[in-house]
Structures are given as structure tokens and as C-alpha cells.
Amino acid sequence: MSLGDAAEPLVHIKDFRMDFGDITVIRDLSFDVRAGETFGFLGSNGSGKTTTLRALLGIYQPTAGTLHIGGKVFQPRDGARLGYLPEERGLYKKESVLDVMVYFGRLKGLSKAAARAWSESYLERVGIGDKAKVRLDKLSGGQQQKVQLGVTIMNNPELLILDEPTKGFDPVNRRLLMDIIEEHKRAGATVIMVTHQMEEVERLCDRVILLKDGVSRAYGTVEEVQEEFGGTVCRVAYDGVLPASGLYDVVSDSDGHAELAPRPGAGEAAVLRELVESGAGIRSFTPARISLDEIFIKVYGEQNELTEA
Numbered sequence: 001m002s003l004g005d006a007a008e009p010l011v012h013i014k015d016f017r018m019d020f021g022d023i024t025v026i027r028d029l030s031f032d033v034r035a036g037e038t039f040g041f042l043g044s045n046g047s048g049k050t051t052t053l054r055a056l057l058g059i060y061q062p063t064a065g066t067l068h069i070g071g072k073v074f075q076p077r078d079g080a081r082l083g084y085l086p087e088e089r090g091l092y093k094k095e096s097v098l099d100v101m102v103y104f105g106r107l108k109g110l111s112k113a114a115a116r117a118w119s120e121s122y123l124e125r126v127g128i129g130d131k132a133k134v135r136l137d138k139l140s141g142g143q144q145q146k147v148q149l150g151v152t153i154m155n156n157p158e159l160l161i162l163d164e165p166t167k168g169f170d171p172v173n174r175r176l177l178m179d180i181i182e183e184h185k186r187a188g189a190t191v192i193m194v195t196h197q198m199e200e201v202e203r204l205c206d207r208v209i210l211l212k213d214g215v216s217r218a219y220g221t222v223e224e225v226q227e228e229f230g231g232t233v234c235r236v237a238y239d240g241v242l243p244a245s246g247l248y249d250v251v252s253d254s255d256g257h258a259e260l261a262p263r264p265g266a267g268e269a270a271v272l273r274e275l276v277e278s279g280a281g282i283r284s285f286t287p288a289r290i291s292l293d294e295i296f297i298k299v300y301g302e303q304n305e306l307t308e309a
């Protein structure tokens, strides 16, 4: 069974609006997720990411708009091809790790033997093979999350919806989980991933949407979003004083290290020439694409100014 027709976007959201009482938390949100892509769902805290996923999965009733998976409103009976890792984690904590995993494997259509074999091998892979017989509530938070991710992916879902899959993990384990998600991507799964880790986005995501206060601020490939937010920054190390200039905006500047964003029409070469001619004492000058982190800080910065106003 398949969730959708490969020629159509697997997920289609159009003019989605969500009100809680008098408060509108999402307005006019539209985006598509194509079959086979890994899609980064990004945005500041409270911007509406989890709410959108819940509405997509029928947990919330949208106030207005279309939210389709495979051309129709999601029905729980289609759930076998979908793996959802919710933001709120929670499995049956009084049961052993293996029993819980086998139970969910059975619910997802695996045989008991297949669920057991898959779970044992997964637990080894994520470094908690020795915890198979241990009650879930005796595991650390990160270990419990590994079990929950395992439960989400064990039947190789066609569509994986992961709400902050690596939240709370140390860098080594985060990388391990990213490897596992990447394997599902390579095997053809469509992945929607909420994350605040921009290096994960740059590594995995084909396209992204950036939400702010329930409104889309950017949507496209990582390169398109970088282009929209200025494309290039020049990282400069200098002694002395940076000249005021109409050629660039100063993104950051401290301790002799600055990031300069060339203004439209001003190339990096012109910026460098201006700096050198000003006698600023340039020690190094490195043009680079603006990072997603820097884009986030730009968007957050605007938010803080608004909040303070």
C-alpha cells in the first residue's frame, strides 16, 4: 500500500489557519512536501511547527485550509505507512524495552519474530543492547528517546514525521541518529523533520520552510533560502577600525572579527577593496555563503526587536 501518487506532492498544505480561542497561531500557511525529499520544518519556539503537524495528522481540527497526505485528509487506518515521532515522548514505562518494541512492531504489522529481531539489532546499533530486558522507566531520557525513534521507524514507513528527533542528545548520539534517518532517506522515505539544529538541516534537508509566529518567512531549498537572506557573508579578521560603508551591512563585529553582508550589487571584491583602501588592517577575508544559523539570528533578531517595542 502506498500513501500517495508519486507525481503529486506527498504532503500538501494550503491556506492553513489555526485558531485557539481568540488567538490565531497559524495563518495562511501553504507548502508542499514532495515524495522522497527530506523537508526541514524550522522556526523559533512557539512558531507553530508542532501545531501544523498535529493538524496534518488529524489530532487538531484546522480552523481553515487544506491539509492532505497522499491527496486526502489523513486517516488513522493509513497509519501503517507513516511513522510519527511526536514532540511529547511517552511509551509504556513499566514494561521492558524489548516488550514495548515488539508490541508496537505487532501493531505496525510485523510478525513477533521480525519485530524482535529488528528491535534487538536496533538496540545494539544505538548502543543499548544491554537494556533490552530493562524496564523503560529505568532508562535515561536519551535512551528512552532512542527506543521511541526505533518504534517510529521499525516498519520502514513511507513517510516519517519527526518532531525534534535529536532533542536532548549528545553530539555523538545525535550524529548516530542522523545516520539512521539518512539511511531511511536513501531508501526512499519522505522525511519531515522539525529541528533547531542547523547542521542537521544543512546535512540532510532538500528543502525547508521557516516559520515565524505562524507565518512562513522562507520556503525552498537551503540554497534558495540563503539567497533570499543575502546569499553571501564576508568573514573578516582585522586590526584597527572597520570603515563605515555603503557597500555592506555589519552582521556582527567583536574582537577584531566581523561578518559583513554585501549589499545588493556590491560584490565581495569591491568590499575587500574598500576595506584594504581604508587601511583597516585586514588579516583575513573569507567570503562564504550565509549559514542557516545566521539566517535564524536575523529572523530572531527582528522578533526580539518587535517584542521589546
Ligand SMILES: Nc1ncnc2c1ncn2[C@@H]1O[C@H](COP(=O)(O)OP(=O)(O)OP(=O)(O)O)[C@@H](O)[C@H]1O
Binding pocket: 020, 025, 043, 044, 045, 046, 047, 048, 049, 050, 051, 052, 087
Ligand atoms: N492546545 C493548545 N491550546 C492553546 N494554544 C496552543 C495549543 N497548542 C499550541 N498552542 C499555541 O500555539 C503556538 C504554537 O505552538 P507550537 O507548539 O505549534 O510551536 P512550535 O513551533 O512547535 O514550538 P517549539 O519549537 O517550542 O516546540 C504557541 O503559542 C502555543 O502556545
